[in-house]
Amino acid sequence: MRVFWSGLCLLVLAAWLTGCPGTGSEEQSFTINIRNRAVQGDMDVLRVKQGDRVTLWWMTDETVTIHLHGYDIEQVVKPGVSSVFTFQAYATGRYPITAHAFGNLPAAGDQQEIPLLYLEVLPR
Ligand SMILES: [Cu+2]
Known part of the structure; x- marks a missing residue:
């Protein structure tokens, strides 16, 4: 009897683990390489889906x-230095990723913004 119940529990657990409709958030990882104050390669928009776990790896030739x-x-x-942003893409929309103050750290009130690329979070 005991074996029967533990077997049943395993079946229920397996169904729960494999079934789970509606969740399905994914890991999304991007490496972004900045050179001469621009993003290298054919990378204008990073597209992910709502709920995804997003990791952005940054490489740069200049402090920014x-x-x-x-x-x-x-x-x-x-x-x-490898720098990383990790976050959950909870909000849908199109969000600019900008550079502030290349080469030196921004002085207070320095709000110069250079657009680098966009993050697009699509509804799941
Ligand atoms: Cu900004």
């Missing part, structure tokens, strides 16, 4: 502050 608008993630990225 990167700002992902909408999600409001801002971080200084430096040459030779």
Whole structure:
């Protein structure tokens, strides 16, 4: 009897693990390489789906502050140091990713923005 119940529990668990309709969020990972103050390669828009776990790896040849608008993630990225943004794409929409103050750290009130690329979060 005991074997029967543990077997049944395993079946229920397996069905739950494989079934789960509606979730299906994915891991999305991008490597973005900045050279001469521009994103290298054919990379204008990063497309993900709502609920995805997004990882952005940054490489740069010059110190720069990167700002992902909408999600409001801002971080200084430096040459030779791997920098990473990780977040859950909870909000749909199109969000600019901009560079603030290349080469030196921004002074207070320095709001120069250079558009680099866009993050697009599509409804699931
Ligand atoms: Cu900005």
